[in-house]
Amino acid sequence: DTGVSQDPRHKITKRxxxxxxxxxxxxxxxxxxxxxxxxxxxxxxxxxxxxxAQLEKSRLLSDRFSAERPKGSFSTLEIQRTEQGDSAMYLCxxxxxxxxxxxxxxxxxxxxxx
Amino acid sequence: TQLLEQSPQFLSIQEGENLTVYxxxxxxxxxxxxxxxxxxxxxxxxxxxVTGGEVKKLKRLTFQFGDARKDSSLHITAAQPGDTGLxxxxxxxxxxxxxxxxxxxxxxxx
Numbered sequence: 001d002t003g004v005s006q007d008p009r010h011k012i013t014k015r016x017x018x019x020x021x022x023x024x025x026x027x028x029x030x031x032x033x034x035x036x037x038x039x040x041x042x043x044x045x046x047x048x049x050x051x052x053a054q055l056e057k058s059r060l061l062s063d064r065f066s067a068e069r070p071k072g073s074f075s076t077l078e079i080q081r082t083e084q085g086d087s088a089m090y091l092c093x094x095x096x097x098x099x100x101x102x103x104x105x106x107x108x109x110x111x112x113x114x
Numbered sequence: 115t116q117l118l119e120q121s122p123q124f125l126s127i128q129e130g131e132n133l134t135v136y137x138x139x140x141x142x143x144x145x146x147x148x149x150x151x152x153x154x155x156x157x158x159x160x161x162x163x164v165t166g167g168e169v170k171k172l173k174r175l176t177f178q179f180g181d182a183r184k185d186s187s188l189h190i191t192a193a194q195p196g197d198t199g200l201x202x203x204x205x206x207x208x209x210x211x212x213x214x215x216x217x218x219x220x221x222x223x224x
Contacts, residue, residue, distance in 0.1 A: 004156075033211060042118075042202050042214035043157070056211065091156050093212075100145035100164050101206040105156035 002026060004106035006092050012112045013082055020078045021109045025094030032075050033103060034067055035091040043091055049075060050097065082113045117141050118203055118215035126221040130192055135218045137186045137203035144208050146179055146186045151200040193222045 005024040013019050025032045030051050035043035046065065047057045051072035064082075069075040079086055089110050093103040121136045137146070145164040149157035161170050163179035163186065170177045174197075176189040190197055200219050204212040 006156075031209075035214075040217070040219075042204075042217045045211050045213065048211050093156075097209055099209060100162065101209050101212055102145070102147065102159065102162045103204075103212055104159060105149075108154075108156045110154065 004092055004094050004104055006090075006106035006109050008109055009107060010110045010112075012114060015084060015113055016081055018078065018080045019082060019111065020076055021090055021092075021111075023075045023077070023092030023106060025074070025092070026104060027073075029094035029096050029104075030072070031095045031097055031101075031103075032069055033093040033095070034075070034077050035093065037089045037091055037108075038087075046077075046090075079111075082111075084113045087111055087113045117213050118205055120201075120203060120215040120218050122218060123216065124219050124221075126223060127193060128223050129194060133190050133193055133220070135188045135190075135201055135220070137188075137215050139184050139205065141205070141207075142183050143205035144183075146183075146203060146205045147212065148177055148186070148188055149202040149204065151202060157202055193220075195222045195224050198222050 007022045033048040034046040037043040045058050047067050049069040052069050064080045067077045089108045091108045093105040095103040118139045147162050148160045151157040161177045166181045166183045168179045174191045178187050198221050200217050202217050203215040206212050
């Protein structure tokens with residue numbers, strides 16, 4: 001399988017707990033993006049990396065969110081002290097750096113905070 | 115702030131009919147992508163358009179990028195139940211991040 005892989009697919013957690021999601025991009029892609037999507041909405045940008053460098057982080061992202069891509073391959077997204085408002089689908093995508101952005105998405109991680 | 119507005123937001127039509135979905139912005143984009151998303155899954159890339167006025171066809175789907183690169187349309191001919199899903203347009207400036215539209219939820223009734 002050469003697509004973008006996300007783990008887990010589903011996560012249910014209690015409010016206040018920490019959660020971590022993993023994304024494995026397409027192997028030759030040097031860009032990796034994280035998005036969040038709530039029901040009925042388009043995906044909302046969170047952050048993105050080029051290789052291991054985090055190039056941009058959304059102003060909407062609170063300090064409870066952190067993302068890493070330590071070796072320029074897989075990435076993790078951690079949410080600390082989860083809140084019910086964090087319940088959403090978290091999507092990862094990857095792309096090559098070319099003249100334009102053409103991103104391929106994983107299947108997402110559905111987070112439910114109870 | 116949504117830079118890309120899609121219309122209609124919801125569309126329900128009979129199998130065999132034709133339809134057009136629109137994606138509009140006040141900004142000029144370097145490229146624009148269309149995705150289809152099914153419930154519980156990630157968006158699947160359908161097409162990328164990069165040149166103003168460009169038209170691309172994918173079987174029964176026709177995609178057009180506006181001359182000014184501010185808008186795009188997706189036309190489906192003879193819709194089938196398998197076309198049901200959430201259609202998303204997304205634009206980028208250069209090779210920066212994608213900004214998504216509000217989405218069009220399409221239902222094809224058999």
